Amino acid sequence: MSTQENKVTFSRRNFLRASALASGGIMIGFNLFTACKPNVKPSVDVENLNFNDFNAFIKISKEGYVTIYSPNPEIGQGVKTSMPMIIAEELDVDWDKVHVVQAPLDTKNYTRQLAGGSGSIRVSWPVLRQTGATAKQMLINAAAVKWGVDAATCSASKGIITNEKGETLGYGEVVNEAATLEVPEDVTLKKPSEFSIIGKSATNVDLEKIVTGEPLFGLDYKEEGMLYASVVRPPSFGQELESYDATEAKKISGVVDVITIGEKARNFIESGKTNWTFKLTKTDKVVVLAKNTWGAIKGAKAIKATWKDNSELEDTKLHDEKLTSLLEANDLDVRREDGNVKKAFKEADKVIERTYHSPFLPHNCMEPMNFFANVTSEKVHLVGPTQTPEFVARVAAEIIGCDLEQVHVEMTRMGGGFGRRLYGDFVYEALEISDKIKKPVKMVSTREDDVISGTYRPAIKYRIAASIKEGKITGYHLKEAAINDNMYGLVPHFFPAGCIPNYKVSTGNYKSNISTGAWRAPYTNFLGYAEQCFFDELAQELEIDPVQLRLNLLENVKDTKDEKIQYSGKRMQDTIRLAAEKGGWGKAKEGVYQGFSAYYSHNTHVAEVAEVELKEGVPVVTKVVAAVDCGIVVNPTGAKNQVVGGVIDGIGHAMYGNLTFNEGKPSSRNFDNYRLIRINETPKVEVHFVENEIAPTGLGEPGLPPAGGAVANAIHKALGKRLYKQPFIEELKSNIQG
Amino acid sequence: MPNYTLKINGKSVSFIADADTPLLWVLRDELDMVGTKFGCGIAQCGACTVHVDGTAMRSCQLQVSTLENEEITTIEGLSAEGNHPLQEAWKEVDVPQCGYCQTGQIMTAASFLKENPNPSKEEIREAMQGNICRCAAYNRIEKAVALAADKMS
Numbered sequence: 001m002s003t004q005e006n007k008v009t010f011s012r013r014n015f016l017r018a019s020a021l022a023s024g025g026i027m028i029g030f031n032l033f034t035a036c037k038p039n040v041k042p043s044v045d046v047e048n049l050n051f052n053d054f055n056a057f058i059k060i061s062k063e064g065y066v067t068i069y070s071p072n073p074e075i076g077q078g079v080k081t082s083m084p085m086i087i088a089e090e091l092d093v094d095w096d097k098v099h100v101v102q103a104p105l106d107t108k109n110y111t112r113q114l115a116g117g118s119g120s121i122r123v124s125w126p127v128l129r130q131t132g133a134t135a136k137q138m139l140i141n142a143a144a145v146k147w148g149v150d151a152a153t154c155s156a157s158k159g160i161i162t163n164e165k166g167e168t169l170g171y172g173e174v175v176n177e178a179a180t181l182e183v184p185e186d187v188t189l190k191k192p193s194e195f196s197i198i199g200k201s202a203t204n205v206d207l208e209k210i211v212t213g214e215p216l217f218g219l220d221y222k223e224e225g226m227l228y229a230s231v232v233r234p235p236s237f238g239q240e241l242e243s244y245d246a247t248e249a250k251k252i253s254g255v256v257d258v259i260t261i262g263e264k265a266r267n268f269i270e271s272g273k274t275n276w277t278f279k280l281t282k283t284d285k286v287v288v289l290a291k292n293t294w295g296a297i298k299g300a301k302a303i304k305a306t307w308k309d310n311s312e313l314e315d316t317k318l319h320d321e322k323l324t325s326l327l328e329a330n331d332l333d334v335r336r337e338d339g340n341v342k343k344a345f346k347e348a349d350k351v352i353e354r355t356y357h358s359p360f361l362p363h364n365c366m367e368p369m370n371f372f373a374n375v376t377s378e379k380v381h382l383v384g385p386t387q388t389p390e391f392v393a394r395v396a397a398e399i400i401g402c403d404l405e406q407v408h409v410e411m412t413r414m415g416g417g418f419g420r421r422l423y424g425d426f427v428y429e430a431l432e433i434s435d436k437i438k439k440p441v442k443m444v445s446t447r448e449d450d451v452i453s454g455t456y457r458p459a460i461k462y463r464i465a466a467s468i469k470e471g472k473i474t475g476y477h478l479k480e481a482a483i484n485d486n487m488y489g490l491v492p493h494f495f496p497a498g499c500i501p502n503y504k505v506s507t508g509n510y511k512s513n514i515s516t517g518a519w520r521a522p523y524t525n526f527l528g529y530a531e532q533c534f535f536d537e538l539a540q541e542l543e544i545d546p547v548q549l550r551l552n553l554l555e556n557v558k559d560t561k562d563e564k565i566q567y568s569g570k571r572m573q574d575t576i577r578l579a580a581e582k583g584g585w586g587k588a589k590e591g592v593y594q595g596f597s598a599y600y601s602h603n604t605h606v607a608e609v610a611e612v613e614l615k616e617g618v619p620v621v622t623k624v625v626a627a628v629d630c631g632i633v634v635n636p637t638g639a640k641n642q643v644v645g646g647v648i649d650g651i652g653h654a655m656y657g658n659l660t661f662n663e664g665k666p667s668s669r670n671f672d673n674y675r676l677i678r679i680n681e682t683p684k685v686e687v688h689f690v691e692n693e694i695a696p697t698g699l700g701e702p703g704l705p706p707a708g709g710a711v712a713n714a715i716h717k718a719l720g721k722r723l724y725k726q727p728f729i730e731e732l733k734s735n736i737q738g
Numbered sequence: 739m740p741n742y743t744l745k746i747n748g749k750s751v752s753f754i755a756d757a758d759t760p761l762l763w764v765l766r767d768e769l770d771m772v773g774t775k776f777g778c779g780i781a782q783c784g785a786c787t788v789h790v791d792g793t794a795m796r797s798c799q800l801q802v803s804t805l806e807n808e809e810i811t812t813i814e815g816l817s818a819e820g821n822h823p824l825q826e827a828w829k830e831v832d833v834p835q836c837g838y839c840q841t842g843q844i845m846t847a848a849s850f851l852k853e854n855p856n857p858s859k860e861e862i863r864e865a866m867q868g869n870i871c872r873c874a875a876y877n878r879i880e881k882a883v884a885l886a887a888d889k890m891s
Contacts, residue, residue, distance in 0.1 A: 210841075
């Protein structure tokens with residue numbers, strides 16, 4: 001990368017403004033989300049911008065200390081640490097002098113104040129760098145004015161500005177002057193080789209508070225006079241409230257009142273004004289209000305509610321039949337088609353076809369859903385764990401019938417998200433309760449509430465067929481049948497699209513009344529497993545090493561001109577080679593069985609080698625080595641943690657995750673009958689990053705999709721048994737006992 | 739509702755609560771000690787772990803009426819300045835992702851290391867298996883417990 005390329009012109013300077021602080025120092029506000037959106041036009045008069053128009057800030061004190069207000073919600077994916085690191089790098093200050101604060105939502109104008117899709121770093125990378133570099137240039141300019149020299153002759157590093165004579169000024173000594181200067185339009189970004197913060201591990205900025213138990217999470221938030229609310233929701237999908245008796249509930253000490261909600265949400269849905277009705281239901285719900293959480297929980301248990309059916313009470317058998325018949329029928333929607341798959345299959349020496357099955361999965365965030373709401377005539381105040389504060393604010397304004405400007409959303413740290421907190425159903429419950437009782441309230445879900453009223457990863461089946469002629473894969477057809485939602489966007493163009501001449505992806509869905517939604521690595525969390533297991537079988541059939549098969553196939557996509565294909569054949573090959581090398585592919589000790597998997601999702605390339613050993617005949621995953629190409633690694637520790645967690649999460653859910661339904665009711669309600677992976681079942685995970693200077697992509701999700709496949713392929717080597725169905729534990733039971 | 743006096747983190751604390759109220763909710767709602775977390779309410783996840791006379795217990799299952807005369811320790815009282823060897827190890831290893839379950843993990847580990855100051859890797863994995871970490875920071879939890887054991891020996 002040349003210096004020339006690092007020079008950027010700040011054509012969108014309207015997203016940035018500096019001003020002096022009364023206490024001394026400078027506050028630089030920038031509009032990250034407007035800036036991230038290409039070709040955005042300022043929606044307000046630039047000259048009259050005030051700080052309410054910005055959603056992220058840098059504050060530099062007279063003493064040279066820097067506070068960075070991190071805009072995106074933190075769900076454990078590490079952006080509260082890594083996004084400020086990018087600013088600090090270009091601003092050129094010591095990371096030790098940086099203090100990070102979670103910024104609240106600014107509901108005006110912005111487009112991406114959310115946590116999801118592994119997009120925070122990828123999308124904000126150029127803007128965060130420009131912002132840091134611009135602030136640095138303003139400080140240099142201020143020092144140059146003070147010295148009476150040309151700013152071009154000055155430089156800055158680690159918070160100190162130096163001129164040609166070797167004189168120095170600290171950032172803190174020129175902040176007041178800098179605040180009065182024009183925002184420069186041209187700034188120079190660092191070369192990756194000059195990075196001193198990016199690429200060096202920084203620990204989680206909330207670490208001290210986490211290990212000492214200070215309040216951080218939504219459930220920890222409290223206001224004077226606040227009531228606690230427990231919501232009684234329909235026990236089955238397909239039911240609504242008919243009547244209820246609160247006599248016993250009202251006798252419980254601490255219980256203040258019992259009310260119903262649902263009307264506002266229903267009105268909003270029926271208004272048909274928008275399609276933001278996501279995960280809202282029309283049914284009434286019974287709400288127990290109490291002075292403490294225990295009173296609310298006990299009160300809710302004491303409610304005697306009668307529910308009536310409003311649609312079919314579905315079960316797992318029905319879902320299985322519906323999805324299977326979708327795969328059998330020939331009327332799926334074609335999402336991508338290259339060449340002539342039909343012809344390839346007809347002319348083949350052999351066609352291999354396999355079907356893969358997955359159940360529904362609940363999210364099971366460790367912190368159950370909860371939200372604080374205080375609705376007054378002046379303002380709607382919402383505080384809690386949400387991945388989508390902007391969306392929540394807009395819907396809240398619609399439901400209540402107030403101006404968007406009256407809605408204030410504060411994001412707390414979140415006890416996990418995994419996609420569940422993309423949806424605002426629990427926020428709107430708190431909102432409607434507070435609106436009805438005109439008091440501050442916190443809605444608290446129990447684990448059981450969470451499991452039975454989830455937005456689950458839908459049950460999905462894949463049927464994959466490949467044609468082989470003269471030792472080559474000539475055709476490939478992937479069919480997806482899913483409850484409610486199909487794969488979206490560019491997913492049909494992921495690997496192996498572009499690698500096989502006759503290629504087809506088709507999808508269909510069965511509309512269920514069970515609410516489904518995004519779940520860590522949406523749509524590819526199971527697809528990665530199915531395809532990577534299938535490739536293992538193809539390699540076996542073709543009598544070729546599974547790693548070599550993938551390397552050979554990827555050769556075909558290297559020169560693609562297809563813009564829908566965003567993965568890189570070369571980057572994928574390099575990642576696969578790194579995993580094979582670091583994972584000692586093909587060099588396993590006796591009694592150790594290896595499985596391989598490689599998958600591209602969320603703009604990141606990942607390859608994994610899993611090792612399985614048999615302990616008393618039971619396959620145990622002992623080690624996983626992952627190689628990852630996510631471009632520049634901003635925070636190595638944080639990045640590694642994301643991948644390790646994603647791999648173990650992927651294995652845990654592939655092994656144990658299973659939510660079935662009977663008469664519309666989820667079969668599990670809590671951790672006594674829903675199994676999550678635990679420490680004694682966890683392999684050691686090693687992560688290696690491909691080193692390059694390409695702009696970074698996200699890591700919250702991409703480590704997960706290949707994990708189940710790598711393990712299934714290793715188990716096949718150990719037991720000679722293919723696993724077509726998740727959870728594996730069900731499949732393995734019969735094998736072990738048999 | 740009756741009045742109770744419990745000894746928590748070396749101090750006598752009085753409050754009014756129903757006899758069957760779990761210690762978890764007294765800590766969180768009445769005493770503003772929110773480091774003890776709510777995860778499942780049925781002693782399956784370990785997020786609410788506290789010490790009763792030095793032994794790790796699930797506070798969601800401890801009714802306040804049974805706790806008078808017991809020495810209760812929560813994460814807030816584990817060390818005077820957040821510097822218990824386990825807390826130090828947790829920071830050194832940078833264990834947390836979302837962080838929600840970590841206080842419970844630390845409390846389980848603290849009681850375990852008192853019983854077994856020099857554990858093997860397998861013993862650590864066995865001792866910690868009652869605590870769920872949904873982010874699956876398990877590799878680092880294992881490493882941090884071992885590191886703390888080293889620090890304490």
